[in-house]
Amino acid sequence: MAPTVADQVRKAAPAIDSVVSEYCAGYLSHLERTIATADLSSEIPFVRDLLLNAGASAKAVGTLCEGLLATFGPLQEDALKRAGEGTKKLEQALVIGAQRDGISSVGLFGTPVDLDSISGRKVDSKVDKKKLEKAERKIQAKLEKRAMKFVEYEASKLISTQTPEDYDKFYMEVNPLMLGGAAQGKSKDIKIENFDLYVGAGQRILSDTTLTLAYGHRYGLIGQNGIGKSTLLRALSRRELAVPKHITILHVEQEVSGDDTPALQSVLDADVWRKHLLKEQEKITRQLAELDKKLQESEDGGESDGMRSELEVERSELDSTLTDIYGKLSEMESDKAESRGASILAGLGFSQSQQNNPTKSFSGGWRMRLALARALFCKPDLLLLDEPSNMLDVPSITYLSNYLQGYPGTVLVVSHDRAFLNEVATDIIHQHSERLDYYKNSNFDMFYATREERRKNQKREYESQMAYRKHLQTFIDKFRYNAAKSSEAQSRIKKLEKLPILEAPEEDQTLTFRFPEVEKLSPPIIQLENVTFAYEGGARTVLKNVDLSVQTDSRIALVGANGSGKTTLLKVLIGDAEPTMGMVQRNARLRIGYFAQHHIDAMDLNLNAVGWMAKMWPGKSDEEYRRHLGAFGITGTLGLQKMELLSGGQKSRVAFACLGLTNPHILVLDEPSNHLDTAGLDALAEAIDKFEGGILMVSHDVTLISRTSKQLWVCDDGHVEQIRGTIEDYKREILAKADAAGVVQQH
Known part of the structure; x- marks a missing residue:
C-alpha cells in the first residue's frame, strides 16, 4: 500500500x-x-x-x-x-x-x-x-x-565611552521603575533555558545552555581566560538574555570616570530613577510657581474667565503629577538616601572628607571602590561583578567580601581570586566547553575538590567503556564473516550500537612559567635608608623616612590601601624616581626585572609578541624569542598574532616572558595577578617559588601572597613597616579597625 x-x-x-x-x-x-x-x-x-x-x-x-x-x-x-x-x-x-x-x-x-x-x-x-x-x-x-533560543551578543560600548545622559537612558530602559507593589509576590529566581550565546563574528561561547540563579545566592563564575564569562555578564546586564523585567540588574565592570562630581553625589546619582524624579519635581515646582504668577496677573488684569479656566486646569494637572512624584520618592525612601550612601562609602573606606572630594581626584583603585559603592547603593536584585578585586587593595577586598556576605539579593561575580571566592561564594558555576556546570553549596576550594573527583570518575568510566568497546569490536572483526559465529557477532554489534557515547573528560589546562637562573651577587643588593619622597609641587609627602632592604633571597609582599605609596616606593627602588631625601644603594651589577601594574600601556599592540621583543630586546633570533615565549604559555601562532588580539591574561604572559630577557637578580612585581586565570596564577606562584633571586611584590591576591611570601610589609600614610603574622592576621586587623570606627553596613 x-x-x-x-x-x-x-x-x-x-x-x-x-x-x-x-x-x-x-x-x-x-x-x-x-x-x-x-x-x-x-x-x-x-x-x-x-x-x-x-x-x-x-x-x-x-x-x-x-x-x-x-x-x-x-x-x-x-x-x-x-x-x-x-x-x-x-x-x-x-x-x-x-x-x-x-x-x-x-x-x-x-x-x-x-x-x-x-x-x-x-x-x-x-x-x-x-x-x-x-x-x-x-x-x-x-x-x-x-x-x-539563539541570542547573539555583539560586544557593547562600555559605560565609560557613554555620556551620563546615555547611561541614564540605558539604566531606565534596563530597569523599569516598579513601585506600588508591582513586583510584589513575583519570584526573583532566574532561569533562562536552552539558549546559545555568541560574541563577535559568530564565535559561540555557550551552546544549548540553561542559566539558573536562585535569589539570595552568591555565585562565583569561573573559567579560563577568553572563555566568555564577561560576555555572559554583559548579555545579562543589557537583558539580551531573557531576565524577567521585574528583576533589577546592575553590572560593575569598570571604575567610575573622573569629573568634578563629589564622591557622595556620584553614589546618589547612581539611582537614576531617584535622580530623574527629583529633576521632575524641581521642574514641576518651577512651572507651578510660574502658573500661580500668571493666575494672579489674570485676576489683577481682568482677563477672561476662559483664559483663567485653562490656566487652572493646567495647574491642576501639574499638581496631580507632582503628588504622584512625591508618592514615588516617599516609597523609595529618598529622604534617607544621603545617609545610606554615606554609610556605604564609609564601609568601603572613604573618610567623611573624601566623600566630598571630586571623583577625578581619586586613583583607579578608589574609583573602582566608588563604582562598587554606587552598585550597593542601588541594591539591585541581581548584582553582576566582573573581576572586582583587580583594581582593589587588600583592605578594599576585605571590606567588599565582608559586605557581600550579608547582601540580600543575588550576586554573580567573575573572579580568579580564590580567597575572595572562598569567603563570598555560596555556589560555583564553571564555564567551559560551551556549557555551564553547577556546584551547589560550594566555595572555590570545595569546587576544586569536587571537580577533581568528578573528573576522575568520568575518566574511569570512559576508560572502562573504551576497553569494553575494544573487546566487542575485536570479536566482531574476527567473526563477522564466520557462519558459525555470525549470530554472536550480530549480537555484539547490537550491544555496541546501544552503548551511550561518552566523551573523553577534559584535561585541566596546565601552564608553566620559567624564570631564568640567577647569577650570584654579593650584598648589599638594594638598600633604602631614611628615604622620603614627594612629587614636585605636591602638597603631600608620599613616602616618609622609609628603611628597606631587598636581598637575593628576599620574599617580600607589600600591602596597603590604594594611594598609600606602594607603586611610588617600587619606582624609587628600581630608579625610575629619585628620593627627595635619603639614600638608595644598589649593587653596581644588579639587574632588575620590573612588572608594571599597567604593563599593557607600554606595549606596542600593533606588533606581535616576537616582533615587540625583538624591537625592545634585540640580539636573538625569532626562533629563540618564540621558544622563550613558549616557556610562559604563548605557544604556536599566539606569538605571531598582533598583541591587540590577545586576551588580558595572554598579554600578561608576554610581559612576564620579557622579564626573563634581562636575566634579573631581583623581580619587582606590581599587581602581577591581574588578568591571570587560575592556571596562570598557579604557574606564576610555582615560578616564583623556583626563582633563585629576590622578590618584592605588591599584590592584593591573598592566595598568591600566602604561597610565595615570607615577609609582609604594610605601606600606610607614607610609612612602611614589617608586621608579624600572616596576611589573614592583617585582614582580621582591618575588620577590627572598621568595627572600632563604628562603620555600620546597611543592606
Whole structure:
C-alpha cells in the first residue's frame, strides 16, 4: 500500500512537535482534495517553511517537497482536464490575524486568508475553529521560543565611552521603575533555558545552555581566560538574555570616570530613577510657581474667565503629577538616601572628607571602590561583578567580601581570586566547553575538590567503556564473516550500537612559567635608608623616612590601601624616581626585572609578541624569542598574532616572558595577578617559588601572597613597616579597625 501524503510528512519530520506535523499533514490532505483550485507554487513552499521553522531536517524536507510536486503536478493536470477549466490563482496569501466569522485566527504562515472565499467559492470545513486557534497559538509560541533560543551578543560600548545622559537612558530602559507593589509576590529566581550565546563574528561561547540563579545566592563564575564569562555578564546586564523585567540588574565592570562630581553625589546619582524624579519635581515646582504668577496677573488684569479656566486646569494637572512624584520618592525612601550612601562609602573606606572630594581626584583603585559603592547603593536584585578585586587593595577586598556576605539579593561575580571566592561564594558555576556546570553549596576550594573527583570518575568510566568497546569490536572483526559465529557477532554489534557515547573528560589546562637562573651577587643588593619622597609641587609627602632592604633571597609582599605609596616606593627602588631625601644603594651589577601594574600601556599592540621583543630586546633570533615565549604559555601562532588580539591574561604572559630577557637578580612585581586565570596564577606562584633571586611584590591576591611570601610589609600614610603574622592576621586587623570606627553596613 502506497504511503499517504500524511505518512510522508510524518516520515520526513519525525522529531518535531506533533502539533506541527499533524497540521501540515491535514493541510496537504485538504490540498490533495482541492487540487484543481490549488496554487502549488505557494502551497508547497508554505508547508516547507513551516516544517523547517519547527526544526525538521532541511534535506528531508527538500526531498519531501520534490516528491509532493511530482505527485500533485500530474493530479492537478488530470483534475483540470476533467473540469475543463484553467487553474485559478489564489489572489490572497495566508497571514497572521485573518478574520473569519468574527474569529481572529493566529496565522502560522505569515499572511492572512479568508478560507471561505478561496477561488471565489464556499469551502465547507469540518474543523473545530476553537481547537484550530488553540493549536495555532501553541505552535506560534513554540516557534517564538525556538527563535529566542539563539541570542547573539555583539560586544557593547562600555559605560565609560557613554555620556551620563546615555547611561541614564540605558539604566531606565534596563530597569523599569516598579513601585506600588508591582513586583510584589513575583519570584526573583532566574532561569533562562536552552539558549546559545555568541560574541563577535559568530564565535559561540555557550551552546544549548540553561542559566539558573536562585535569589539570595552568591555565585562565583569561573573559567579560563577568553572563555566568555564577561560576555555572559554583559548579555545579562543589557537583558539580551531573557531576565524577567521585574528583576533589577546592575553590572560593575569598570571604575567610575573622573569629573568634578563629589564622591557622595556620584553614589546618589547612581539611582537614576531617584535622580530623574527629583529633576521632575524641581521642574514641576518651577512651572507651578510660574502658573500661580500668571493666575494672579489674570485676576489683577481682568482677563477672561476662559483664559483663567485653562490656566487652572493646567495647574491642576501639574499638581496631580507632582503628588504622584512625591508618592514615588516617599516609597523609595529618598529622604534617607544621603545617609545610606554615606554609610556605604564609609564601609568601603572613604573618610567623611573624601566623600566630598571630586571623583577625578581619586586613583583607579578608589574609583573602582566608588563604582562598587554606587552598585550597593542601588541594591539591585541581581548584582553582576566582573573581576572586582583587580583594581582593589587588600583592605578594599576585605571590606567588599565582608559586605557581600550579608547582601540580600543575588550576586554573580567573575573572579580568579580564590580567597575572595572562598569567603563570598555560596555556589560555583564553571564555564567551559560551551556549557555551564553547577556546584551547589560550594566555595572555590570545595569546587576544586569536587571537580577533581568528578573528573576522575568520568575518566574511569570512559576508560572502562573504551576497553569494553575494544573487546566487542575485536570479536566482531574476527567473526563477522564466520557462519558459525555470525549470530554472536550480530549480537555484539547490537550491544555496541546501544552503548551511550561518552566523551573523553577534559584535561585541566596546565601552564608553566620559567624564570631564568640567577647569577650570584654579593650584598648589599638594594638598600633604602631614611628615604622620603614627594612629587614636585605636591602638597603631600608620599613616602616618609622609609628603611628597606631587598636581598637575593628576599620574599617580600607589600600591602596597603590604594594611594598609600606602594607603586611610588617600587619606582624609587628600581630608579625610575629619585628620593627627595635619603639614600638608595644598589649593587653596581644588579639587574632588575620590573612588572608594571599597567604593563599593557607600554606595549606596542600593533606588533606581535616576537616582533615587540625583538624591537625592545634585540640580539636573538625569532626562533629563540618564540621558544622563550613558549616557556610562559604563548605557544604556536599566539606569538605571531598582533598583541591587540590577545586576551588580558595572554598579554600578561608576554610581559612576564620579557622579564626573563634581562636575566634579573631581583623581580619587582606590581599587581602581577591581574588578568591571570587560575592556571596562570598557579604557574606564576610555582615560578616564583623556583626563582633563585629576590622578590618584592605588591599584590592584593591573598592566595598568591600566602604561597610565595615570607615577609609582609604594610605601606600606610607614607610609612612602611614589617608586621608579624600572616596576611589573614592583617585582614582580621582591618575588620577590627572598621568595627572600632563604628562603620555600620546597611543592606
